[in-house]
Amino acid sequence: xxxxxxxxxxxxxxxxxxxxxxxxxxxxxxxxxxxxxxxxxxxxxxxxxxxxxxxxxxxxxxxxxxxxxxxxxxxxxxxxxxxxxxxxxxxxxxxxxxxxxxxxxxxxxxxxxxxxxxxxxxxxxxxxxxxxxxxxxxxxxxxxxxxxxxxxxxxxxxxxxxxxxxxxxxxxxxxxxxxxxxxxxxxxxxxxxxxxxxxxxxxxxxxxxxxxxxxxxxxxxxxxxxxxxxxxxxxxxxxxxxxxxxxxxxxxxxxxxxxxxxxxxxxxxxxxxxxxxxxxxxxxxxxxxxxxxxxxxxxxxxxxxxxxxxxxxxxxxxxxxxxx
Numbered sequence: 001x002x003x004x005x006x007x008x009x010x011x012x013x014x015x016x017x018x019x020x021x022x023x024x025x026x027x028x029x030x031x032x033x034x035x036x037x038x039x040x041x042x043x044x045x046x047x048x049x050x051x052x053x054x055x056x057x058x059x060x061x062x063x064x065x066x067x068x069x070x071x072x073x074x075x076x077x078x079x080x081x082x083x084x085x086x087x088x089x090x091x092x093x094x095x096x097x098x099x100x101x102x103x104x105x106x107x108x109x110x111x112x113x114x115x116x117x118x119x120x121x122x123x124x125x126x127x128x129x130x131x132x133x134x135x136x137x138x139x140x141x142x143x144x145x146x147x148x149x150x151x152x153x154x155x156x157x158x159x160x161x162x163x164x165x166x167x168x169x170x171x172x173x174x175x176x177x178x179x180x181x182x183x184x185x186x187x188x189x190x191x192x193x194x195x196x197x198x199x200x201x202x203x204x205x206x207x208x209x210x211x212x213x214x215x216x217x218x219x220x221x222x223x224x225x226x227x228x229x230x231x232x233x234x235x236x237x238x239x240x241x242x243x244x245x246x247x248x249x250x251x252x253x254x255x256x257x258x259x260x261x262x263x264x265x266x267x268x269x270x271x272x273x274x275x276x277x278x279x280x281x282x283x284x285x286x287x288x289x290x291x292x293x294x295x296x297x298x299x300x301x302x303x304x305x306x307x308x309x310x311x312x313x314x315x316x317x318x319x320x321x322x323x324x
Contacts, residue, residue, distance in 0.1 A: 002072055004090035004099065021048035022309045023298050027112060027249050028056050030291070030316050034247050037109035038063055040100070042093040042234065045118045047075035047086075053110075054082050060110070062086045063103060065093055067142040071118070092142065094230035097237040107243040113234070116253040117141075117221065129221060131194035131213040137187065139217075139224045149220045153193060154186050168222040168256055169215035176200045177216055190217075218254065228256055235264040239287060242319035247291075250315045258295070258313050265290060265317055291316035 021027075027049060031039065036059035041050045044064030054062055062085065066072050072088055079086035089099040093113065100108065117129055128138030128149060137150035152161065158178055165174035180200035187193050194213040201212045222228055238248055250265075252258040269286045296316070298309035 002076060002088040002090060003102065004095075020306050020308070021052060022114065022251055022306065022312050023296070023302070023314050024049065024052055026296055026314055026316075028052060030247050030249050031057065031060070031110050034060075034109045035243065035245050036060065037107070037243065037246075038105055039110035039112065040065065040096060040108050040238065040241075041112050041114075042096055042238065043112075043114045044075045044088065045071050045114065047078040049112055049114060050075070050086065051078055051082075053112075054079075054085060060085075063099065063105065063108075064088045065091050065096060065099055067092045069143065070124075092230060094234040094237070096234055097241060100241060106241075107246075108238075108241050109243055109246040111238040111242065111246075111248045113238075113248075113250045115227070115231070115251060115257050125190075128190055129217070131190060131197075131211055131217050134189050134191040137190060137193060139221045141225050145225075147224055149224050150187075152220055152223060153181060158182060164223045165216060165219045168219035168228065170255065171215045171219065173201050173205065193217075222256070228260060231257065231260045232264050235261065236268075239264075239268050239317075239319065242288075244319055244321035246319045248288075248317050248319075251312050252315070253308075253311045253313075258315075261315055262295075265315060268317075286320065288317045288319055291318060 031053060038061045039053055041047070041062055041064045044050055044066045047064060050062045050064055053060060062079070062082075064075055064079070064086065066075065066088070067090060069090070072090055075088055079088070087103060089103065091099050123130070123133070125133040125135035126138070128135045137148060137153055139149040140147070152164065156164070161181065162174045162178040165171040165177060171177065177197050177200045180196050181187065181193070184196050187196065194211070194217070197213040197216045198206060206212045235250070242248065250261045252261050265288065268288045269290055271286045296314040298312055303310040
C-alpha cells in the first residue's frame with residue numbers, strides 16, 4: 001500500500017495515532033459533487049478525513065501523502081479495509097506531482113491539505129514537538145532529515161533565530177527570546193527550552209495567550225520542516241493536476257500559512273490562461289474559482305469538542321474548465 005519508501009519506520013508504543021478530523025462535514029460537502037476519480041489527501045496523518053471520504057463516496061479513491069513514518073503506518077491500518085481504493089506514498093506534500101507521476105495518475109478530482117501537526121505527534125515526547133513533555137529538541141516530521149530543532153536552538157546565529165521567530169510565529173518578543181536562548185546554550189531538551197522562553201517573556205505577557213513557549217515551538221517546527229517554503233509549490237502542483245470540476249480544500253492553523261494559501265489561490269483565480277488552440281496573446285479566465293472568499297471557520301460546537309479546530313480556517317476552490 002505504501003510507495004516511495006522501502007521502510008515506513010517505527011510506530012510509537014506510547015500513544016496511538018488517533019486523528020479527530022477538523023471541519024469534516026464541510027470537507028465532505030465540498031467533495032460531495034466532484035466527478036468520480038482520485039482524491040489526494042496531501043497530509044494524510046491518521047487518515048481521518050480519507051476514511052470519511054471513502055465511506056461517503058464509493059466512486060472515489062484516495063492517494064494519501066505524508067513524510068512521517070508513524071503517520072503512514074497508522075494511515076495504512078486505518079485504510080487497510082479499502083484495499084486498492086487507498087494508496088499511500090511517502091513524500092512531503094510538495095512531492096505531490098512526482099507521486100502522481102510515479103503512480104501513473106494524470107488527473108485528480110480532489111485535493112485536501114490539513115496543515116500543521118497532529119495531536120499524536122505532540123503527545124509523543126521523543127518527537128520533540130511539545131513544550132509540555134520533556135524530550136529531545138527534534139521536531140522532524142521526516143525522521144531521516146538532517147536538520148533538527150537542536151541544531152537551530154544551539155547553533156543558529158542571532159539574526160537567523162530571531163528571524164525564524166518573527167516570520168513563523170509573529171513573536172513580538174523574538175529578540176528577547178533569542179538573546180535568552182543564546183545565553184543559555186547548550187540547551188538539551190524541550191522543557192528546558194520552554195522554561196528559558198517563559199522567563200524571557202515579560203510577566204504580564206505570560207498571563208494571556210496560552211503557554212508562553214507556544215509560538216517559539218511553532219516557529220522552530222515550521223523552520224525544521226520547511227513547512228511554509230514548500231506550501232506554495234505544493235498548492236500550485238495540486239491546482240495544475242486537478243481536472244475541471246475538481247475541488248480543493250485547505251485547512252490552515254496560523255496566519256503565516258493562511259497568507260500563503262490565500263495568495264496562491266487568488267493568483268490562480270486571477271491568472272490568465274491561453275487555450276492551446278488560440279494564439280499566445282489571447283488570454284482567458286483564471287484557473288480556479290473560490291467557493292467562499294473569506295474562508296470558513298469551525299462552528300462553536302466543534303471548537304468546544306475539538307480545541308484544535310479553534311484556530312482553523314478552511315479555504316475551498318474549484319478548478320475551472322479551459323475556455324473554448
